[in-house]
Amino acid sequence: xxxxxxxxxxxxxxxxxxxxxxxxxxxxxxxxxxxxxxxxxxxxxxxxxxxxxxxxxxxxxxxxxxxxxxxxxxxxxxxxxxxxxxxxxxxxxxxxxxxxxxxxxxxxxxxxxxxxxxxxxxxxxxxxxxxxxxxxxxxxxxxxxxxxxxxxxxxxxxxxxxxxxxxxxxxxxxxxxxxxxxxxxxxxxxxxxxxxxxxxxxxxxxxxxxxxxxxxxxxxxxxxxxxxxxxxxxxxxxxxxxxxxxxxxxxxxxxxxxxxxxxxxxxxxxxxxxxxxxxxxxxxxxxxxxxxxxxxxxxxxxxxxxxxxxxxxxxxxxxxxxxxxxxxxxxxxxxxxxxxxxxxxxxxxxxxxxxxxxxxxxxxxxxxxxxxxxxxxxxxxxxxxxxxxxxxxxxxxxxxxxxxxxxxxxxxxxxxxxxxxxxxxxxxxxxxxxxxxxxxxxxxxxxxxxxxxxxxxxxxxxxxxxxxxxxxxxxxxxxxxxxxxxxxxxxxxxxxxxxxxxxxxxxxxxxxxxxxxxxxxxxxxxxxxxxxxxxxxxxxxxxxxxxxxxxxxxxxxxxxxxxxxxxxxxxx
Numbered sequence: 001x002x003x004x005x006x007x008x009x010x011x012x013x014x015x016x017x018x019x020x021x022x023x024x025x026x027x028x029x030x031x032x033x034x035x036x037x038x039x040x041x042x043x044x045x046x047x048x049x050x051x052x053x054x055x056x057x058x059x060x061x062x063x064x065x066x067x068x069x070x071x072x073x074x075x076x077x078x079x080x081x082x083x084x085x086x087x088x089x090x091x092x093x094x095x096x097x098x099x100x101x102x103x104x105x106x107x108x109x110x111x112x113x114x115x116x117x118x119x120x121x122x123x124x125x126x127x128x129x130x131x132x133x134x135x136x137x138x139x140x141x142x143x144x145x146x147x148x149x150x151x152x153x154x155x156x157x158x159x160x161x162x163x164x165x166x167x168x169x170x171x172x173x174x175x176x177x178x179x180x181x182x183x184x185x186x187x188x189x190x191x192x193x194x195x196x197x198x199x200x201x202x203x204x205x206x207x208x209x210x211x212x213x214x215x216x217x218x219x220x221x222x223x224x225x226x227x228x229x230x231x232x233x234x235x236x237x238x239x240x241x242x243x244x245x246x247x248x249x250x251x252x253x254x255x256x257x258x259x260x261x262x263x264x265x266x267x268x269x270x271x272x273x274x275x276x277x278x279x280x281x282x283x284x285x286x287x288x289x290x291x292x293x294x295x296x297x298x299x300x301x302x303x304x305x306x307x308x309x310x311x312x313x314x315x316x317x318x319x320x321x322x323x324x325x326x327x328x329x330x331x332x333x334x335x336x337x338x339x340x341x342x343x344x345x346x347x348x349x350x351x352x353x354x355x356x357x358x359x360x361x362x363x364x365x366x367x368x369x370x371x372x373x374x375x376x377x378x379x380x381x382x383x384x385x386x387x388x389x390x391x392x393x394x395x396x397x398x399x400x401x402x403x404x405x406x407x408x409x410x411x412x413x414x415x416x417x418x419x420x421x422x423x424x425x426x427x428x429x430x431x432x433x434x435x436x437x438x439x440x441x442x443x444x445x446x447x448x449x450x451x452x453x454x455x456x457x458x459x460x461x462x463x464x465x466x467x468x469x470x471x472x473x474x475x476x477x478x479x480x481x482x483x484x485x486x487x488x489x490x491x492x493x494x495x496x497x498x499x500x501x502x503x504x505x506x507x508x509x510x511x512x513x514x515x516x517x518x519x520x521x522x523x524x525x526x527x528x529x530x531x532x533x534x535x536x537x538x539x540x541x542x543x544x545x546x547x548x549x550x551x552x553x554x555x556x557x558x559x560x561x562x563x564x565x566x567x568x569x570x571x572x
Contacts, residue, residue, distance in 0.1 A: 094308055158278065326391030329392055359521065443478070
């Protein structure tokens with residue numbers, strides 16, 4: 001609840017107006033039966049003037065209640081929308097601070113649900129608190145007291161009805177709370193299935209897996225439907241049960257008032273008001289229970305959001321670290337790294353030093369730790385053991401802005417965002433000029449197709465860059481990486497989708513235009529790193545060899561085997 005309290009402070013005036021409106025609305029509802037009793041007494045006494053007077057008061061009271069209800073709805077909607085927007089923004093900001101390890105812990109689909117569906121549940125919770133959950137206690141307590149005042153001798157009917165309704169509803173509401181929690185988990189899974197299917201639609205269709213994917217989704221959807229159906233069954237049982245209890249209470253009231261009407265003639269005028277209060281008590285308990293059940297779903301969502309907000313980023317930067325202009329020197333000192341949840345290390349005791357301006361190739365079999373090693377340089381992860389330094393400074397003591405300005409990482413899977421090409425390139429350098437973008441496009445060979453667009457760098461990239469080929473995506477991704485002229489550039493198999501000619505042109509441009517930049521090239525193909533100053537050979541997480549191409553051919557059996565295998569394939 002501290003999440004709601006924290007944000008509610010910002011809107012205390014709106015909340016105050018909403019609560020005042022609720023009190024007025026509840027008060028008008030409670031006073032109407034008292035006026036109705038006076039009307040009945042006036043009718044029995046055949047006093048037409050009082051009938052008209054009390055009738056006008058009833059109409060005025062109804063209008064006041066109506067206006068108060070409208071005001072309450074306006075302010076409640078304003079507060080709930082504002083708090084939901086604030087929580088969503090805060091949650092999004094928190095996710096932006098997460099490291100790769102944090103993201104993997106929750107999963108992308110799970111985080112999306114927590115920012116959308118869970119925040120919507122919180123919005124509905126705030127709306128219910130300011131409307132129903134605030135009004136219900138006032139109605140219940142007020143109707144209970146006024147019912148006892150109206151017909152004191154029938155107090156036991158009121159108490160018995162309340163006890164029976166509370167006891168009968170306790171079990172049902174408890175079960176509903178568990179089911180609502182399960183619904184949120186199933187919505188998470190449904191979202192993940194849909195997201196993976198849509199993102200991998202080419203794979204699904206290529207392997208003719210539509211039927212299997214539909215089956216998996218249907219199974220989850222059927223389970224979600226079943227849980228919702230059970231909740232519907234519980235509601236269908238609850239409402240008739242409550243109605244039966246309330247009608248029995250009304251029947252008992254009419255029976256005892258009718259039996260003793262001669263002894264207590266004033267009860268005849270009071271019976272209508274008493275029954276009205278019984279119904280208000282009944283609806284207060286029933287609606288309060290239902291709202292509490294729905295609110296429990298909101299509290300589940302609040303707990304899920306709190307889990308995100310309370311999660312500490314796996315990586316933190318020193319607040320007192322000064323901004324410095326880091327050089328391109330990189331060093332690994334006895335570095336080992338194990339991914340969270342894994343038992344075996346991905347890197348084992350890796351040590352090497354790289355001077356600014358060197359071009360370093362990294363090769364090895366699949367799963368040898370190439371990408372893992374590269375991810376430690378921009379500090380996407382911290383080493384489990386050992387030290388990674390850039391510019392002679394341990395990354396744990398480096399200023400975040402300084403590190404981001406010095407290191408640029410180009411992934412194999414080119415991820416572009418919807419918007420203009422220029423917007424994507426400016427992610428690499430916020431204030432990149434047209435000349436900066438043209439230079440980056442020339443280096444990455446992206447100018448070849450950008451210049452064909454009439455709108456050039458203003459050309460739109462569609463969602464998931466569906467209007468670009470794999471090679472075009474990679475070239476734009478490389479352009480984004482070099483536009484800021486970083487001190488260290490990491491290319492994680494970033495030219496795999498390029499043809500041999502384009503790849504060669506990119507490498508030549510990097511040599512010429514970024515001669516002062518330290519370049520790490522992770523490659524499956526030996527041909528991509530032949531020109532490197534040094535090549536690191538990894539095998540099962542260990543650095544087994546290091547040197548230039550000629551040296552490794554002589555001294556490294558693993559490198560020689562990879563080279564000969566690829567050369568043989570090339571000959572074929």
